[in-house]
Amino acid sequence: MLENGLVMMIIILLINIVYVSFFTIRMILTLKGQRYLAAFLSTFEVVIYVVGLGLVLDNLNEIQNLIAYALGYAMGVLVGMKLEEKLALGYIAVNVITTDETELPATLRDQGYGVTSWAAHGRERDRIAMQILTPRKYELKLYEMIKSTDPKAFIISYEPKQIHGGFWVKQVRRSKLEEL
Structure with a gap:
């Protein structure tokens, strides 16, 4: 399944959206003083990050994977901001x-x-x-x-x-x- 270029791009895109969303929420929790919840969330965040980055680094010869990574990052920022609005902590x-x-x-x-x-x-x-x-x-x-x-x-x-x-x-x- 990972041999298919389109599937790989979609997986990288989705992984980065999830990763950056977790990053955003963790940062907000940290700023709000929720240390332990932020630390717990960071465990999942780093696993997702390593998997996504590993996929990109293993396939650096495919520029579309790097583009998917960057687009996923940008979309993750937007998703993270929307999640923060919905959570409305504090x-x-x-x-x-x-x-x-x-x-x-x-x-x-x-x-x-x-x-x-x-x-x-x-x-x-x-x-x-x-x-x-x-x-x-x-x-x-x-x-x-x-x-x-x-x-x-x-x-x-x-x-x-x-x-x-x-x-x-x-x-x-x-x-x-x-x-x-």
Whole structure:
């Protein structure tokens, strides 16, 4: 089966897509502090890498195998990014500034989000500033809720490096968010 040039190209392409996807997920797990899971995943990653590279090196006289390897790598980056989007590991913190006429803080709290709000003073009028913490997989839903309540809300989001204490840790635990 490996004597067929087309089959060899497809195998190399698929191996590299899987390898680079594993690499991407392992890197993300490492950055998120999931050391042991990342180490476990790297075991499979390196086996896949060695097999794929071995196939290419054994057939260096066939340029199409090298091209398949490179294309598989590029496609693996895209697949890895899509997987990361679907997994949406970790949390995001969202800072929102909205008009003081909205009931946005109460609405978000009712939906299970951890919201800290305070009075803010803008150039033209008073505002409400909020800080909201949520699992990344609920990020888009949160943006939709904010924009539907106040389409002109100012929104900034970032990934917190460490979370300690507060309402979120004690109470929320995704209970209401899971129902969304």
